[in-house]
Amino acid sequence: xxxxxxxxxxxxxxxxxxxxxxxxxxxxxxxSSNNKNYLAWYQQxxxxxxxxxxxxxxxxxxxxxDRFSGSGSGTDFTLTISGLQAExxxxxxxxxxxxxxxTFGQGTKxxxx
Amino acid sequence: xxxxxESGGDLVQPGGSLRLSCAASGFTFSxxxxxWVRQAPGKGLEWVSTISGGGGTTYYADSVKGRFTISRDxxxxxxxxxxxxxxxxxxxxxxxARQDFLYPIDHWGQGTLVTVSS
Numbered sequence: 001x002x003x004x005x006x007x008x009x010x011x012x013x014x015x016x017x018x019x020x021x022x023x024x025x026x027x028x029x030x031x032s033s034n035n036k037n038y039l040a041w042y043q044q045x046x047x048x049x050x051x052x053x054x055x056x057x058x059x060x061x062x063x064x065x066d067r068f069s070g071s072g073s074g075t076d077f078t079l080t081i082s083g084l085q086a087e088x089x090x091x092x093x094x095x096x097x098x099x100x101x102x103t104f105g106q107g108t109k110x111x112x113x
Numbered sequence: 114x115x116x117x118x119e120s121g122g123d124l125v126q127p128g129g130s131l132r133l134s135c136a137a138s139g140f141t142f143s144x145x146x147x148x149w150v151r152q153a154p155g156k157g158l159e160w161v162s163t164i165s166g167g168g169g170t171t172y173y174a175d176s177v178k179g180r181f182t183i184s185r186d187x188x189x190x191x192x193x194x195x196x197x198x199x200x201x202x203x204x205x206x207x208x209x210a211r212q213d214f215l216y217p218i219d220h221w222g223q224g225t226l227v228t229v230s231s
Contacts, residue, residue, distance in 0.1 A: 001175075040217035042158075049208055049221035050158065061219075093158055097217050100172040102148075102160040 002026050002096050006105035012113040019081040021108045023094035028074045031098065038098035041070055041079045044107075045090045053092075054079065086112060115139035115220055117209045122225030129199050129229070135192040135209030135222055143167070143187040146213040149194050151205035152224070159205075162194065163212055170214070177203075199229045 003026040013019040029038045037057035042050040052061050054070035057077055067082045081088055089112060094105040121133040135147070149161040162173045162183040171183050182195040192209055209222040 038215065042218075044158075049223055050218075051221070052217055052219050055217040055219075095158075095160075095217065097212075097215055100160075100163065101174045102163070102212075104158040104160065107157045 001101055002029065002099060002103050004094055004096055004103050004105040006092075006094060006108050008108060009106065010109040010111065012111045013081075013084050014113045015086065016083055019084050019088070019110055021079045021092050021094075021110070023072075023077040023079070023105050025075045025077075025096055029096045029098040030074050037073055037077070038096055039070075039072070039077050040095045040097065041068075042093045042095065043088075043090045044093065050093065081110075084110075084112070115211075117211065117220060117222035119207065119209045119222045119225035122207065122227045124228045124230065125199055126231050127200060127229055130195070130197045131199065131227060133194040133196070133207055133209075133225060133227070137190045137192065137209075137211075140211070142185075142190040145211050146216075147183075147185060147192045148210045148212040148218060149183060149192075150208045150210055150218070150221075151203075151227075152208070153202075153205045156205075161207070163214065164192070165214065172214075196227070199227075201229050203227060204229050 007022045039057040041054040044050040058070040091107045116138045118136045148163040164171045164183045180198045184193045206224040208224045210218040211220040212218040
């Protein structure tokens with residue numbers, strides 16, 4: 001199984017500042033035949049189901065603000081929120097869909113400082 | 114508008130059984146794979162199972178293999194999860210989600226709570 005490890009577990013950032021969340025996979029999730037990373041980021045607000053923010057490591061979903069960006073390849077990935085807004089308080093998860101079981105990271109709780 | 118509506122969550126004793134349902138609307142159900150993902154109280158997300166659009170291919174997490182069965186009825190636009198030999202550690206909110214094989218989850222239901230306790 002591919003193990004996904006996020007860091008940090010929690011993060012407090014001031015409004016308007018940048019938040020950075022890391023995700024590391026125990027093996028590469030880059031499929032060489034199409035050069036795609038099978039890595040997604042989700043946002044979960046309290047009492048709500050998760051919401052897909054970014055797939056293929058860096059493709060923002062329709063309607064997701066452009067302050068959210070994803071980067072990385074192979075085994076190391078980053079979710080960056082530039083200019084933190086109050087509504088960004090949530091738990092963020094990465095997930096690999098390269099192979100089953102489609103494992104998630106443990107989550108990173110983002111709060112306002 | 115696309116919707117996924119789970120039902121069937123309940124309080125059940127250890128060793129008992131339960132069947133969850135997920136009614137889908139707003140998209141061509143049979144054209145998409147579907148998954149179940151669960152979240153224990155205060156914990157993270159755990160992928161449980163995925164089924165292909167036609168229902169012929171399924172995958173399971175080791176933690177539920179042999180106890181849970183995913184299925185679908187494309188004539189009713191409904192996804193199911195039959196859960197047998199339930200354990201306390203199966204207590205969680207179970208989310209129905211649209212997910213094809215080798216694709217991310219692009220839509221989630223609101224979830225249904227399963228509590229396994231005596």
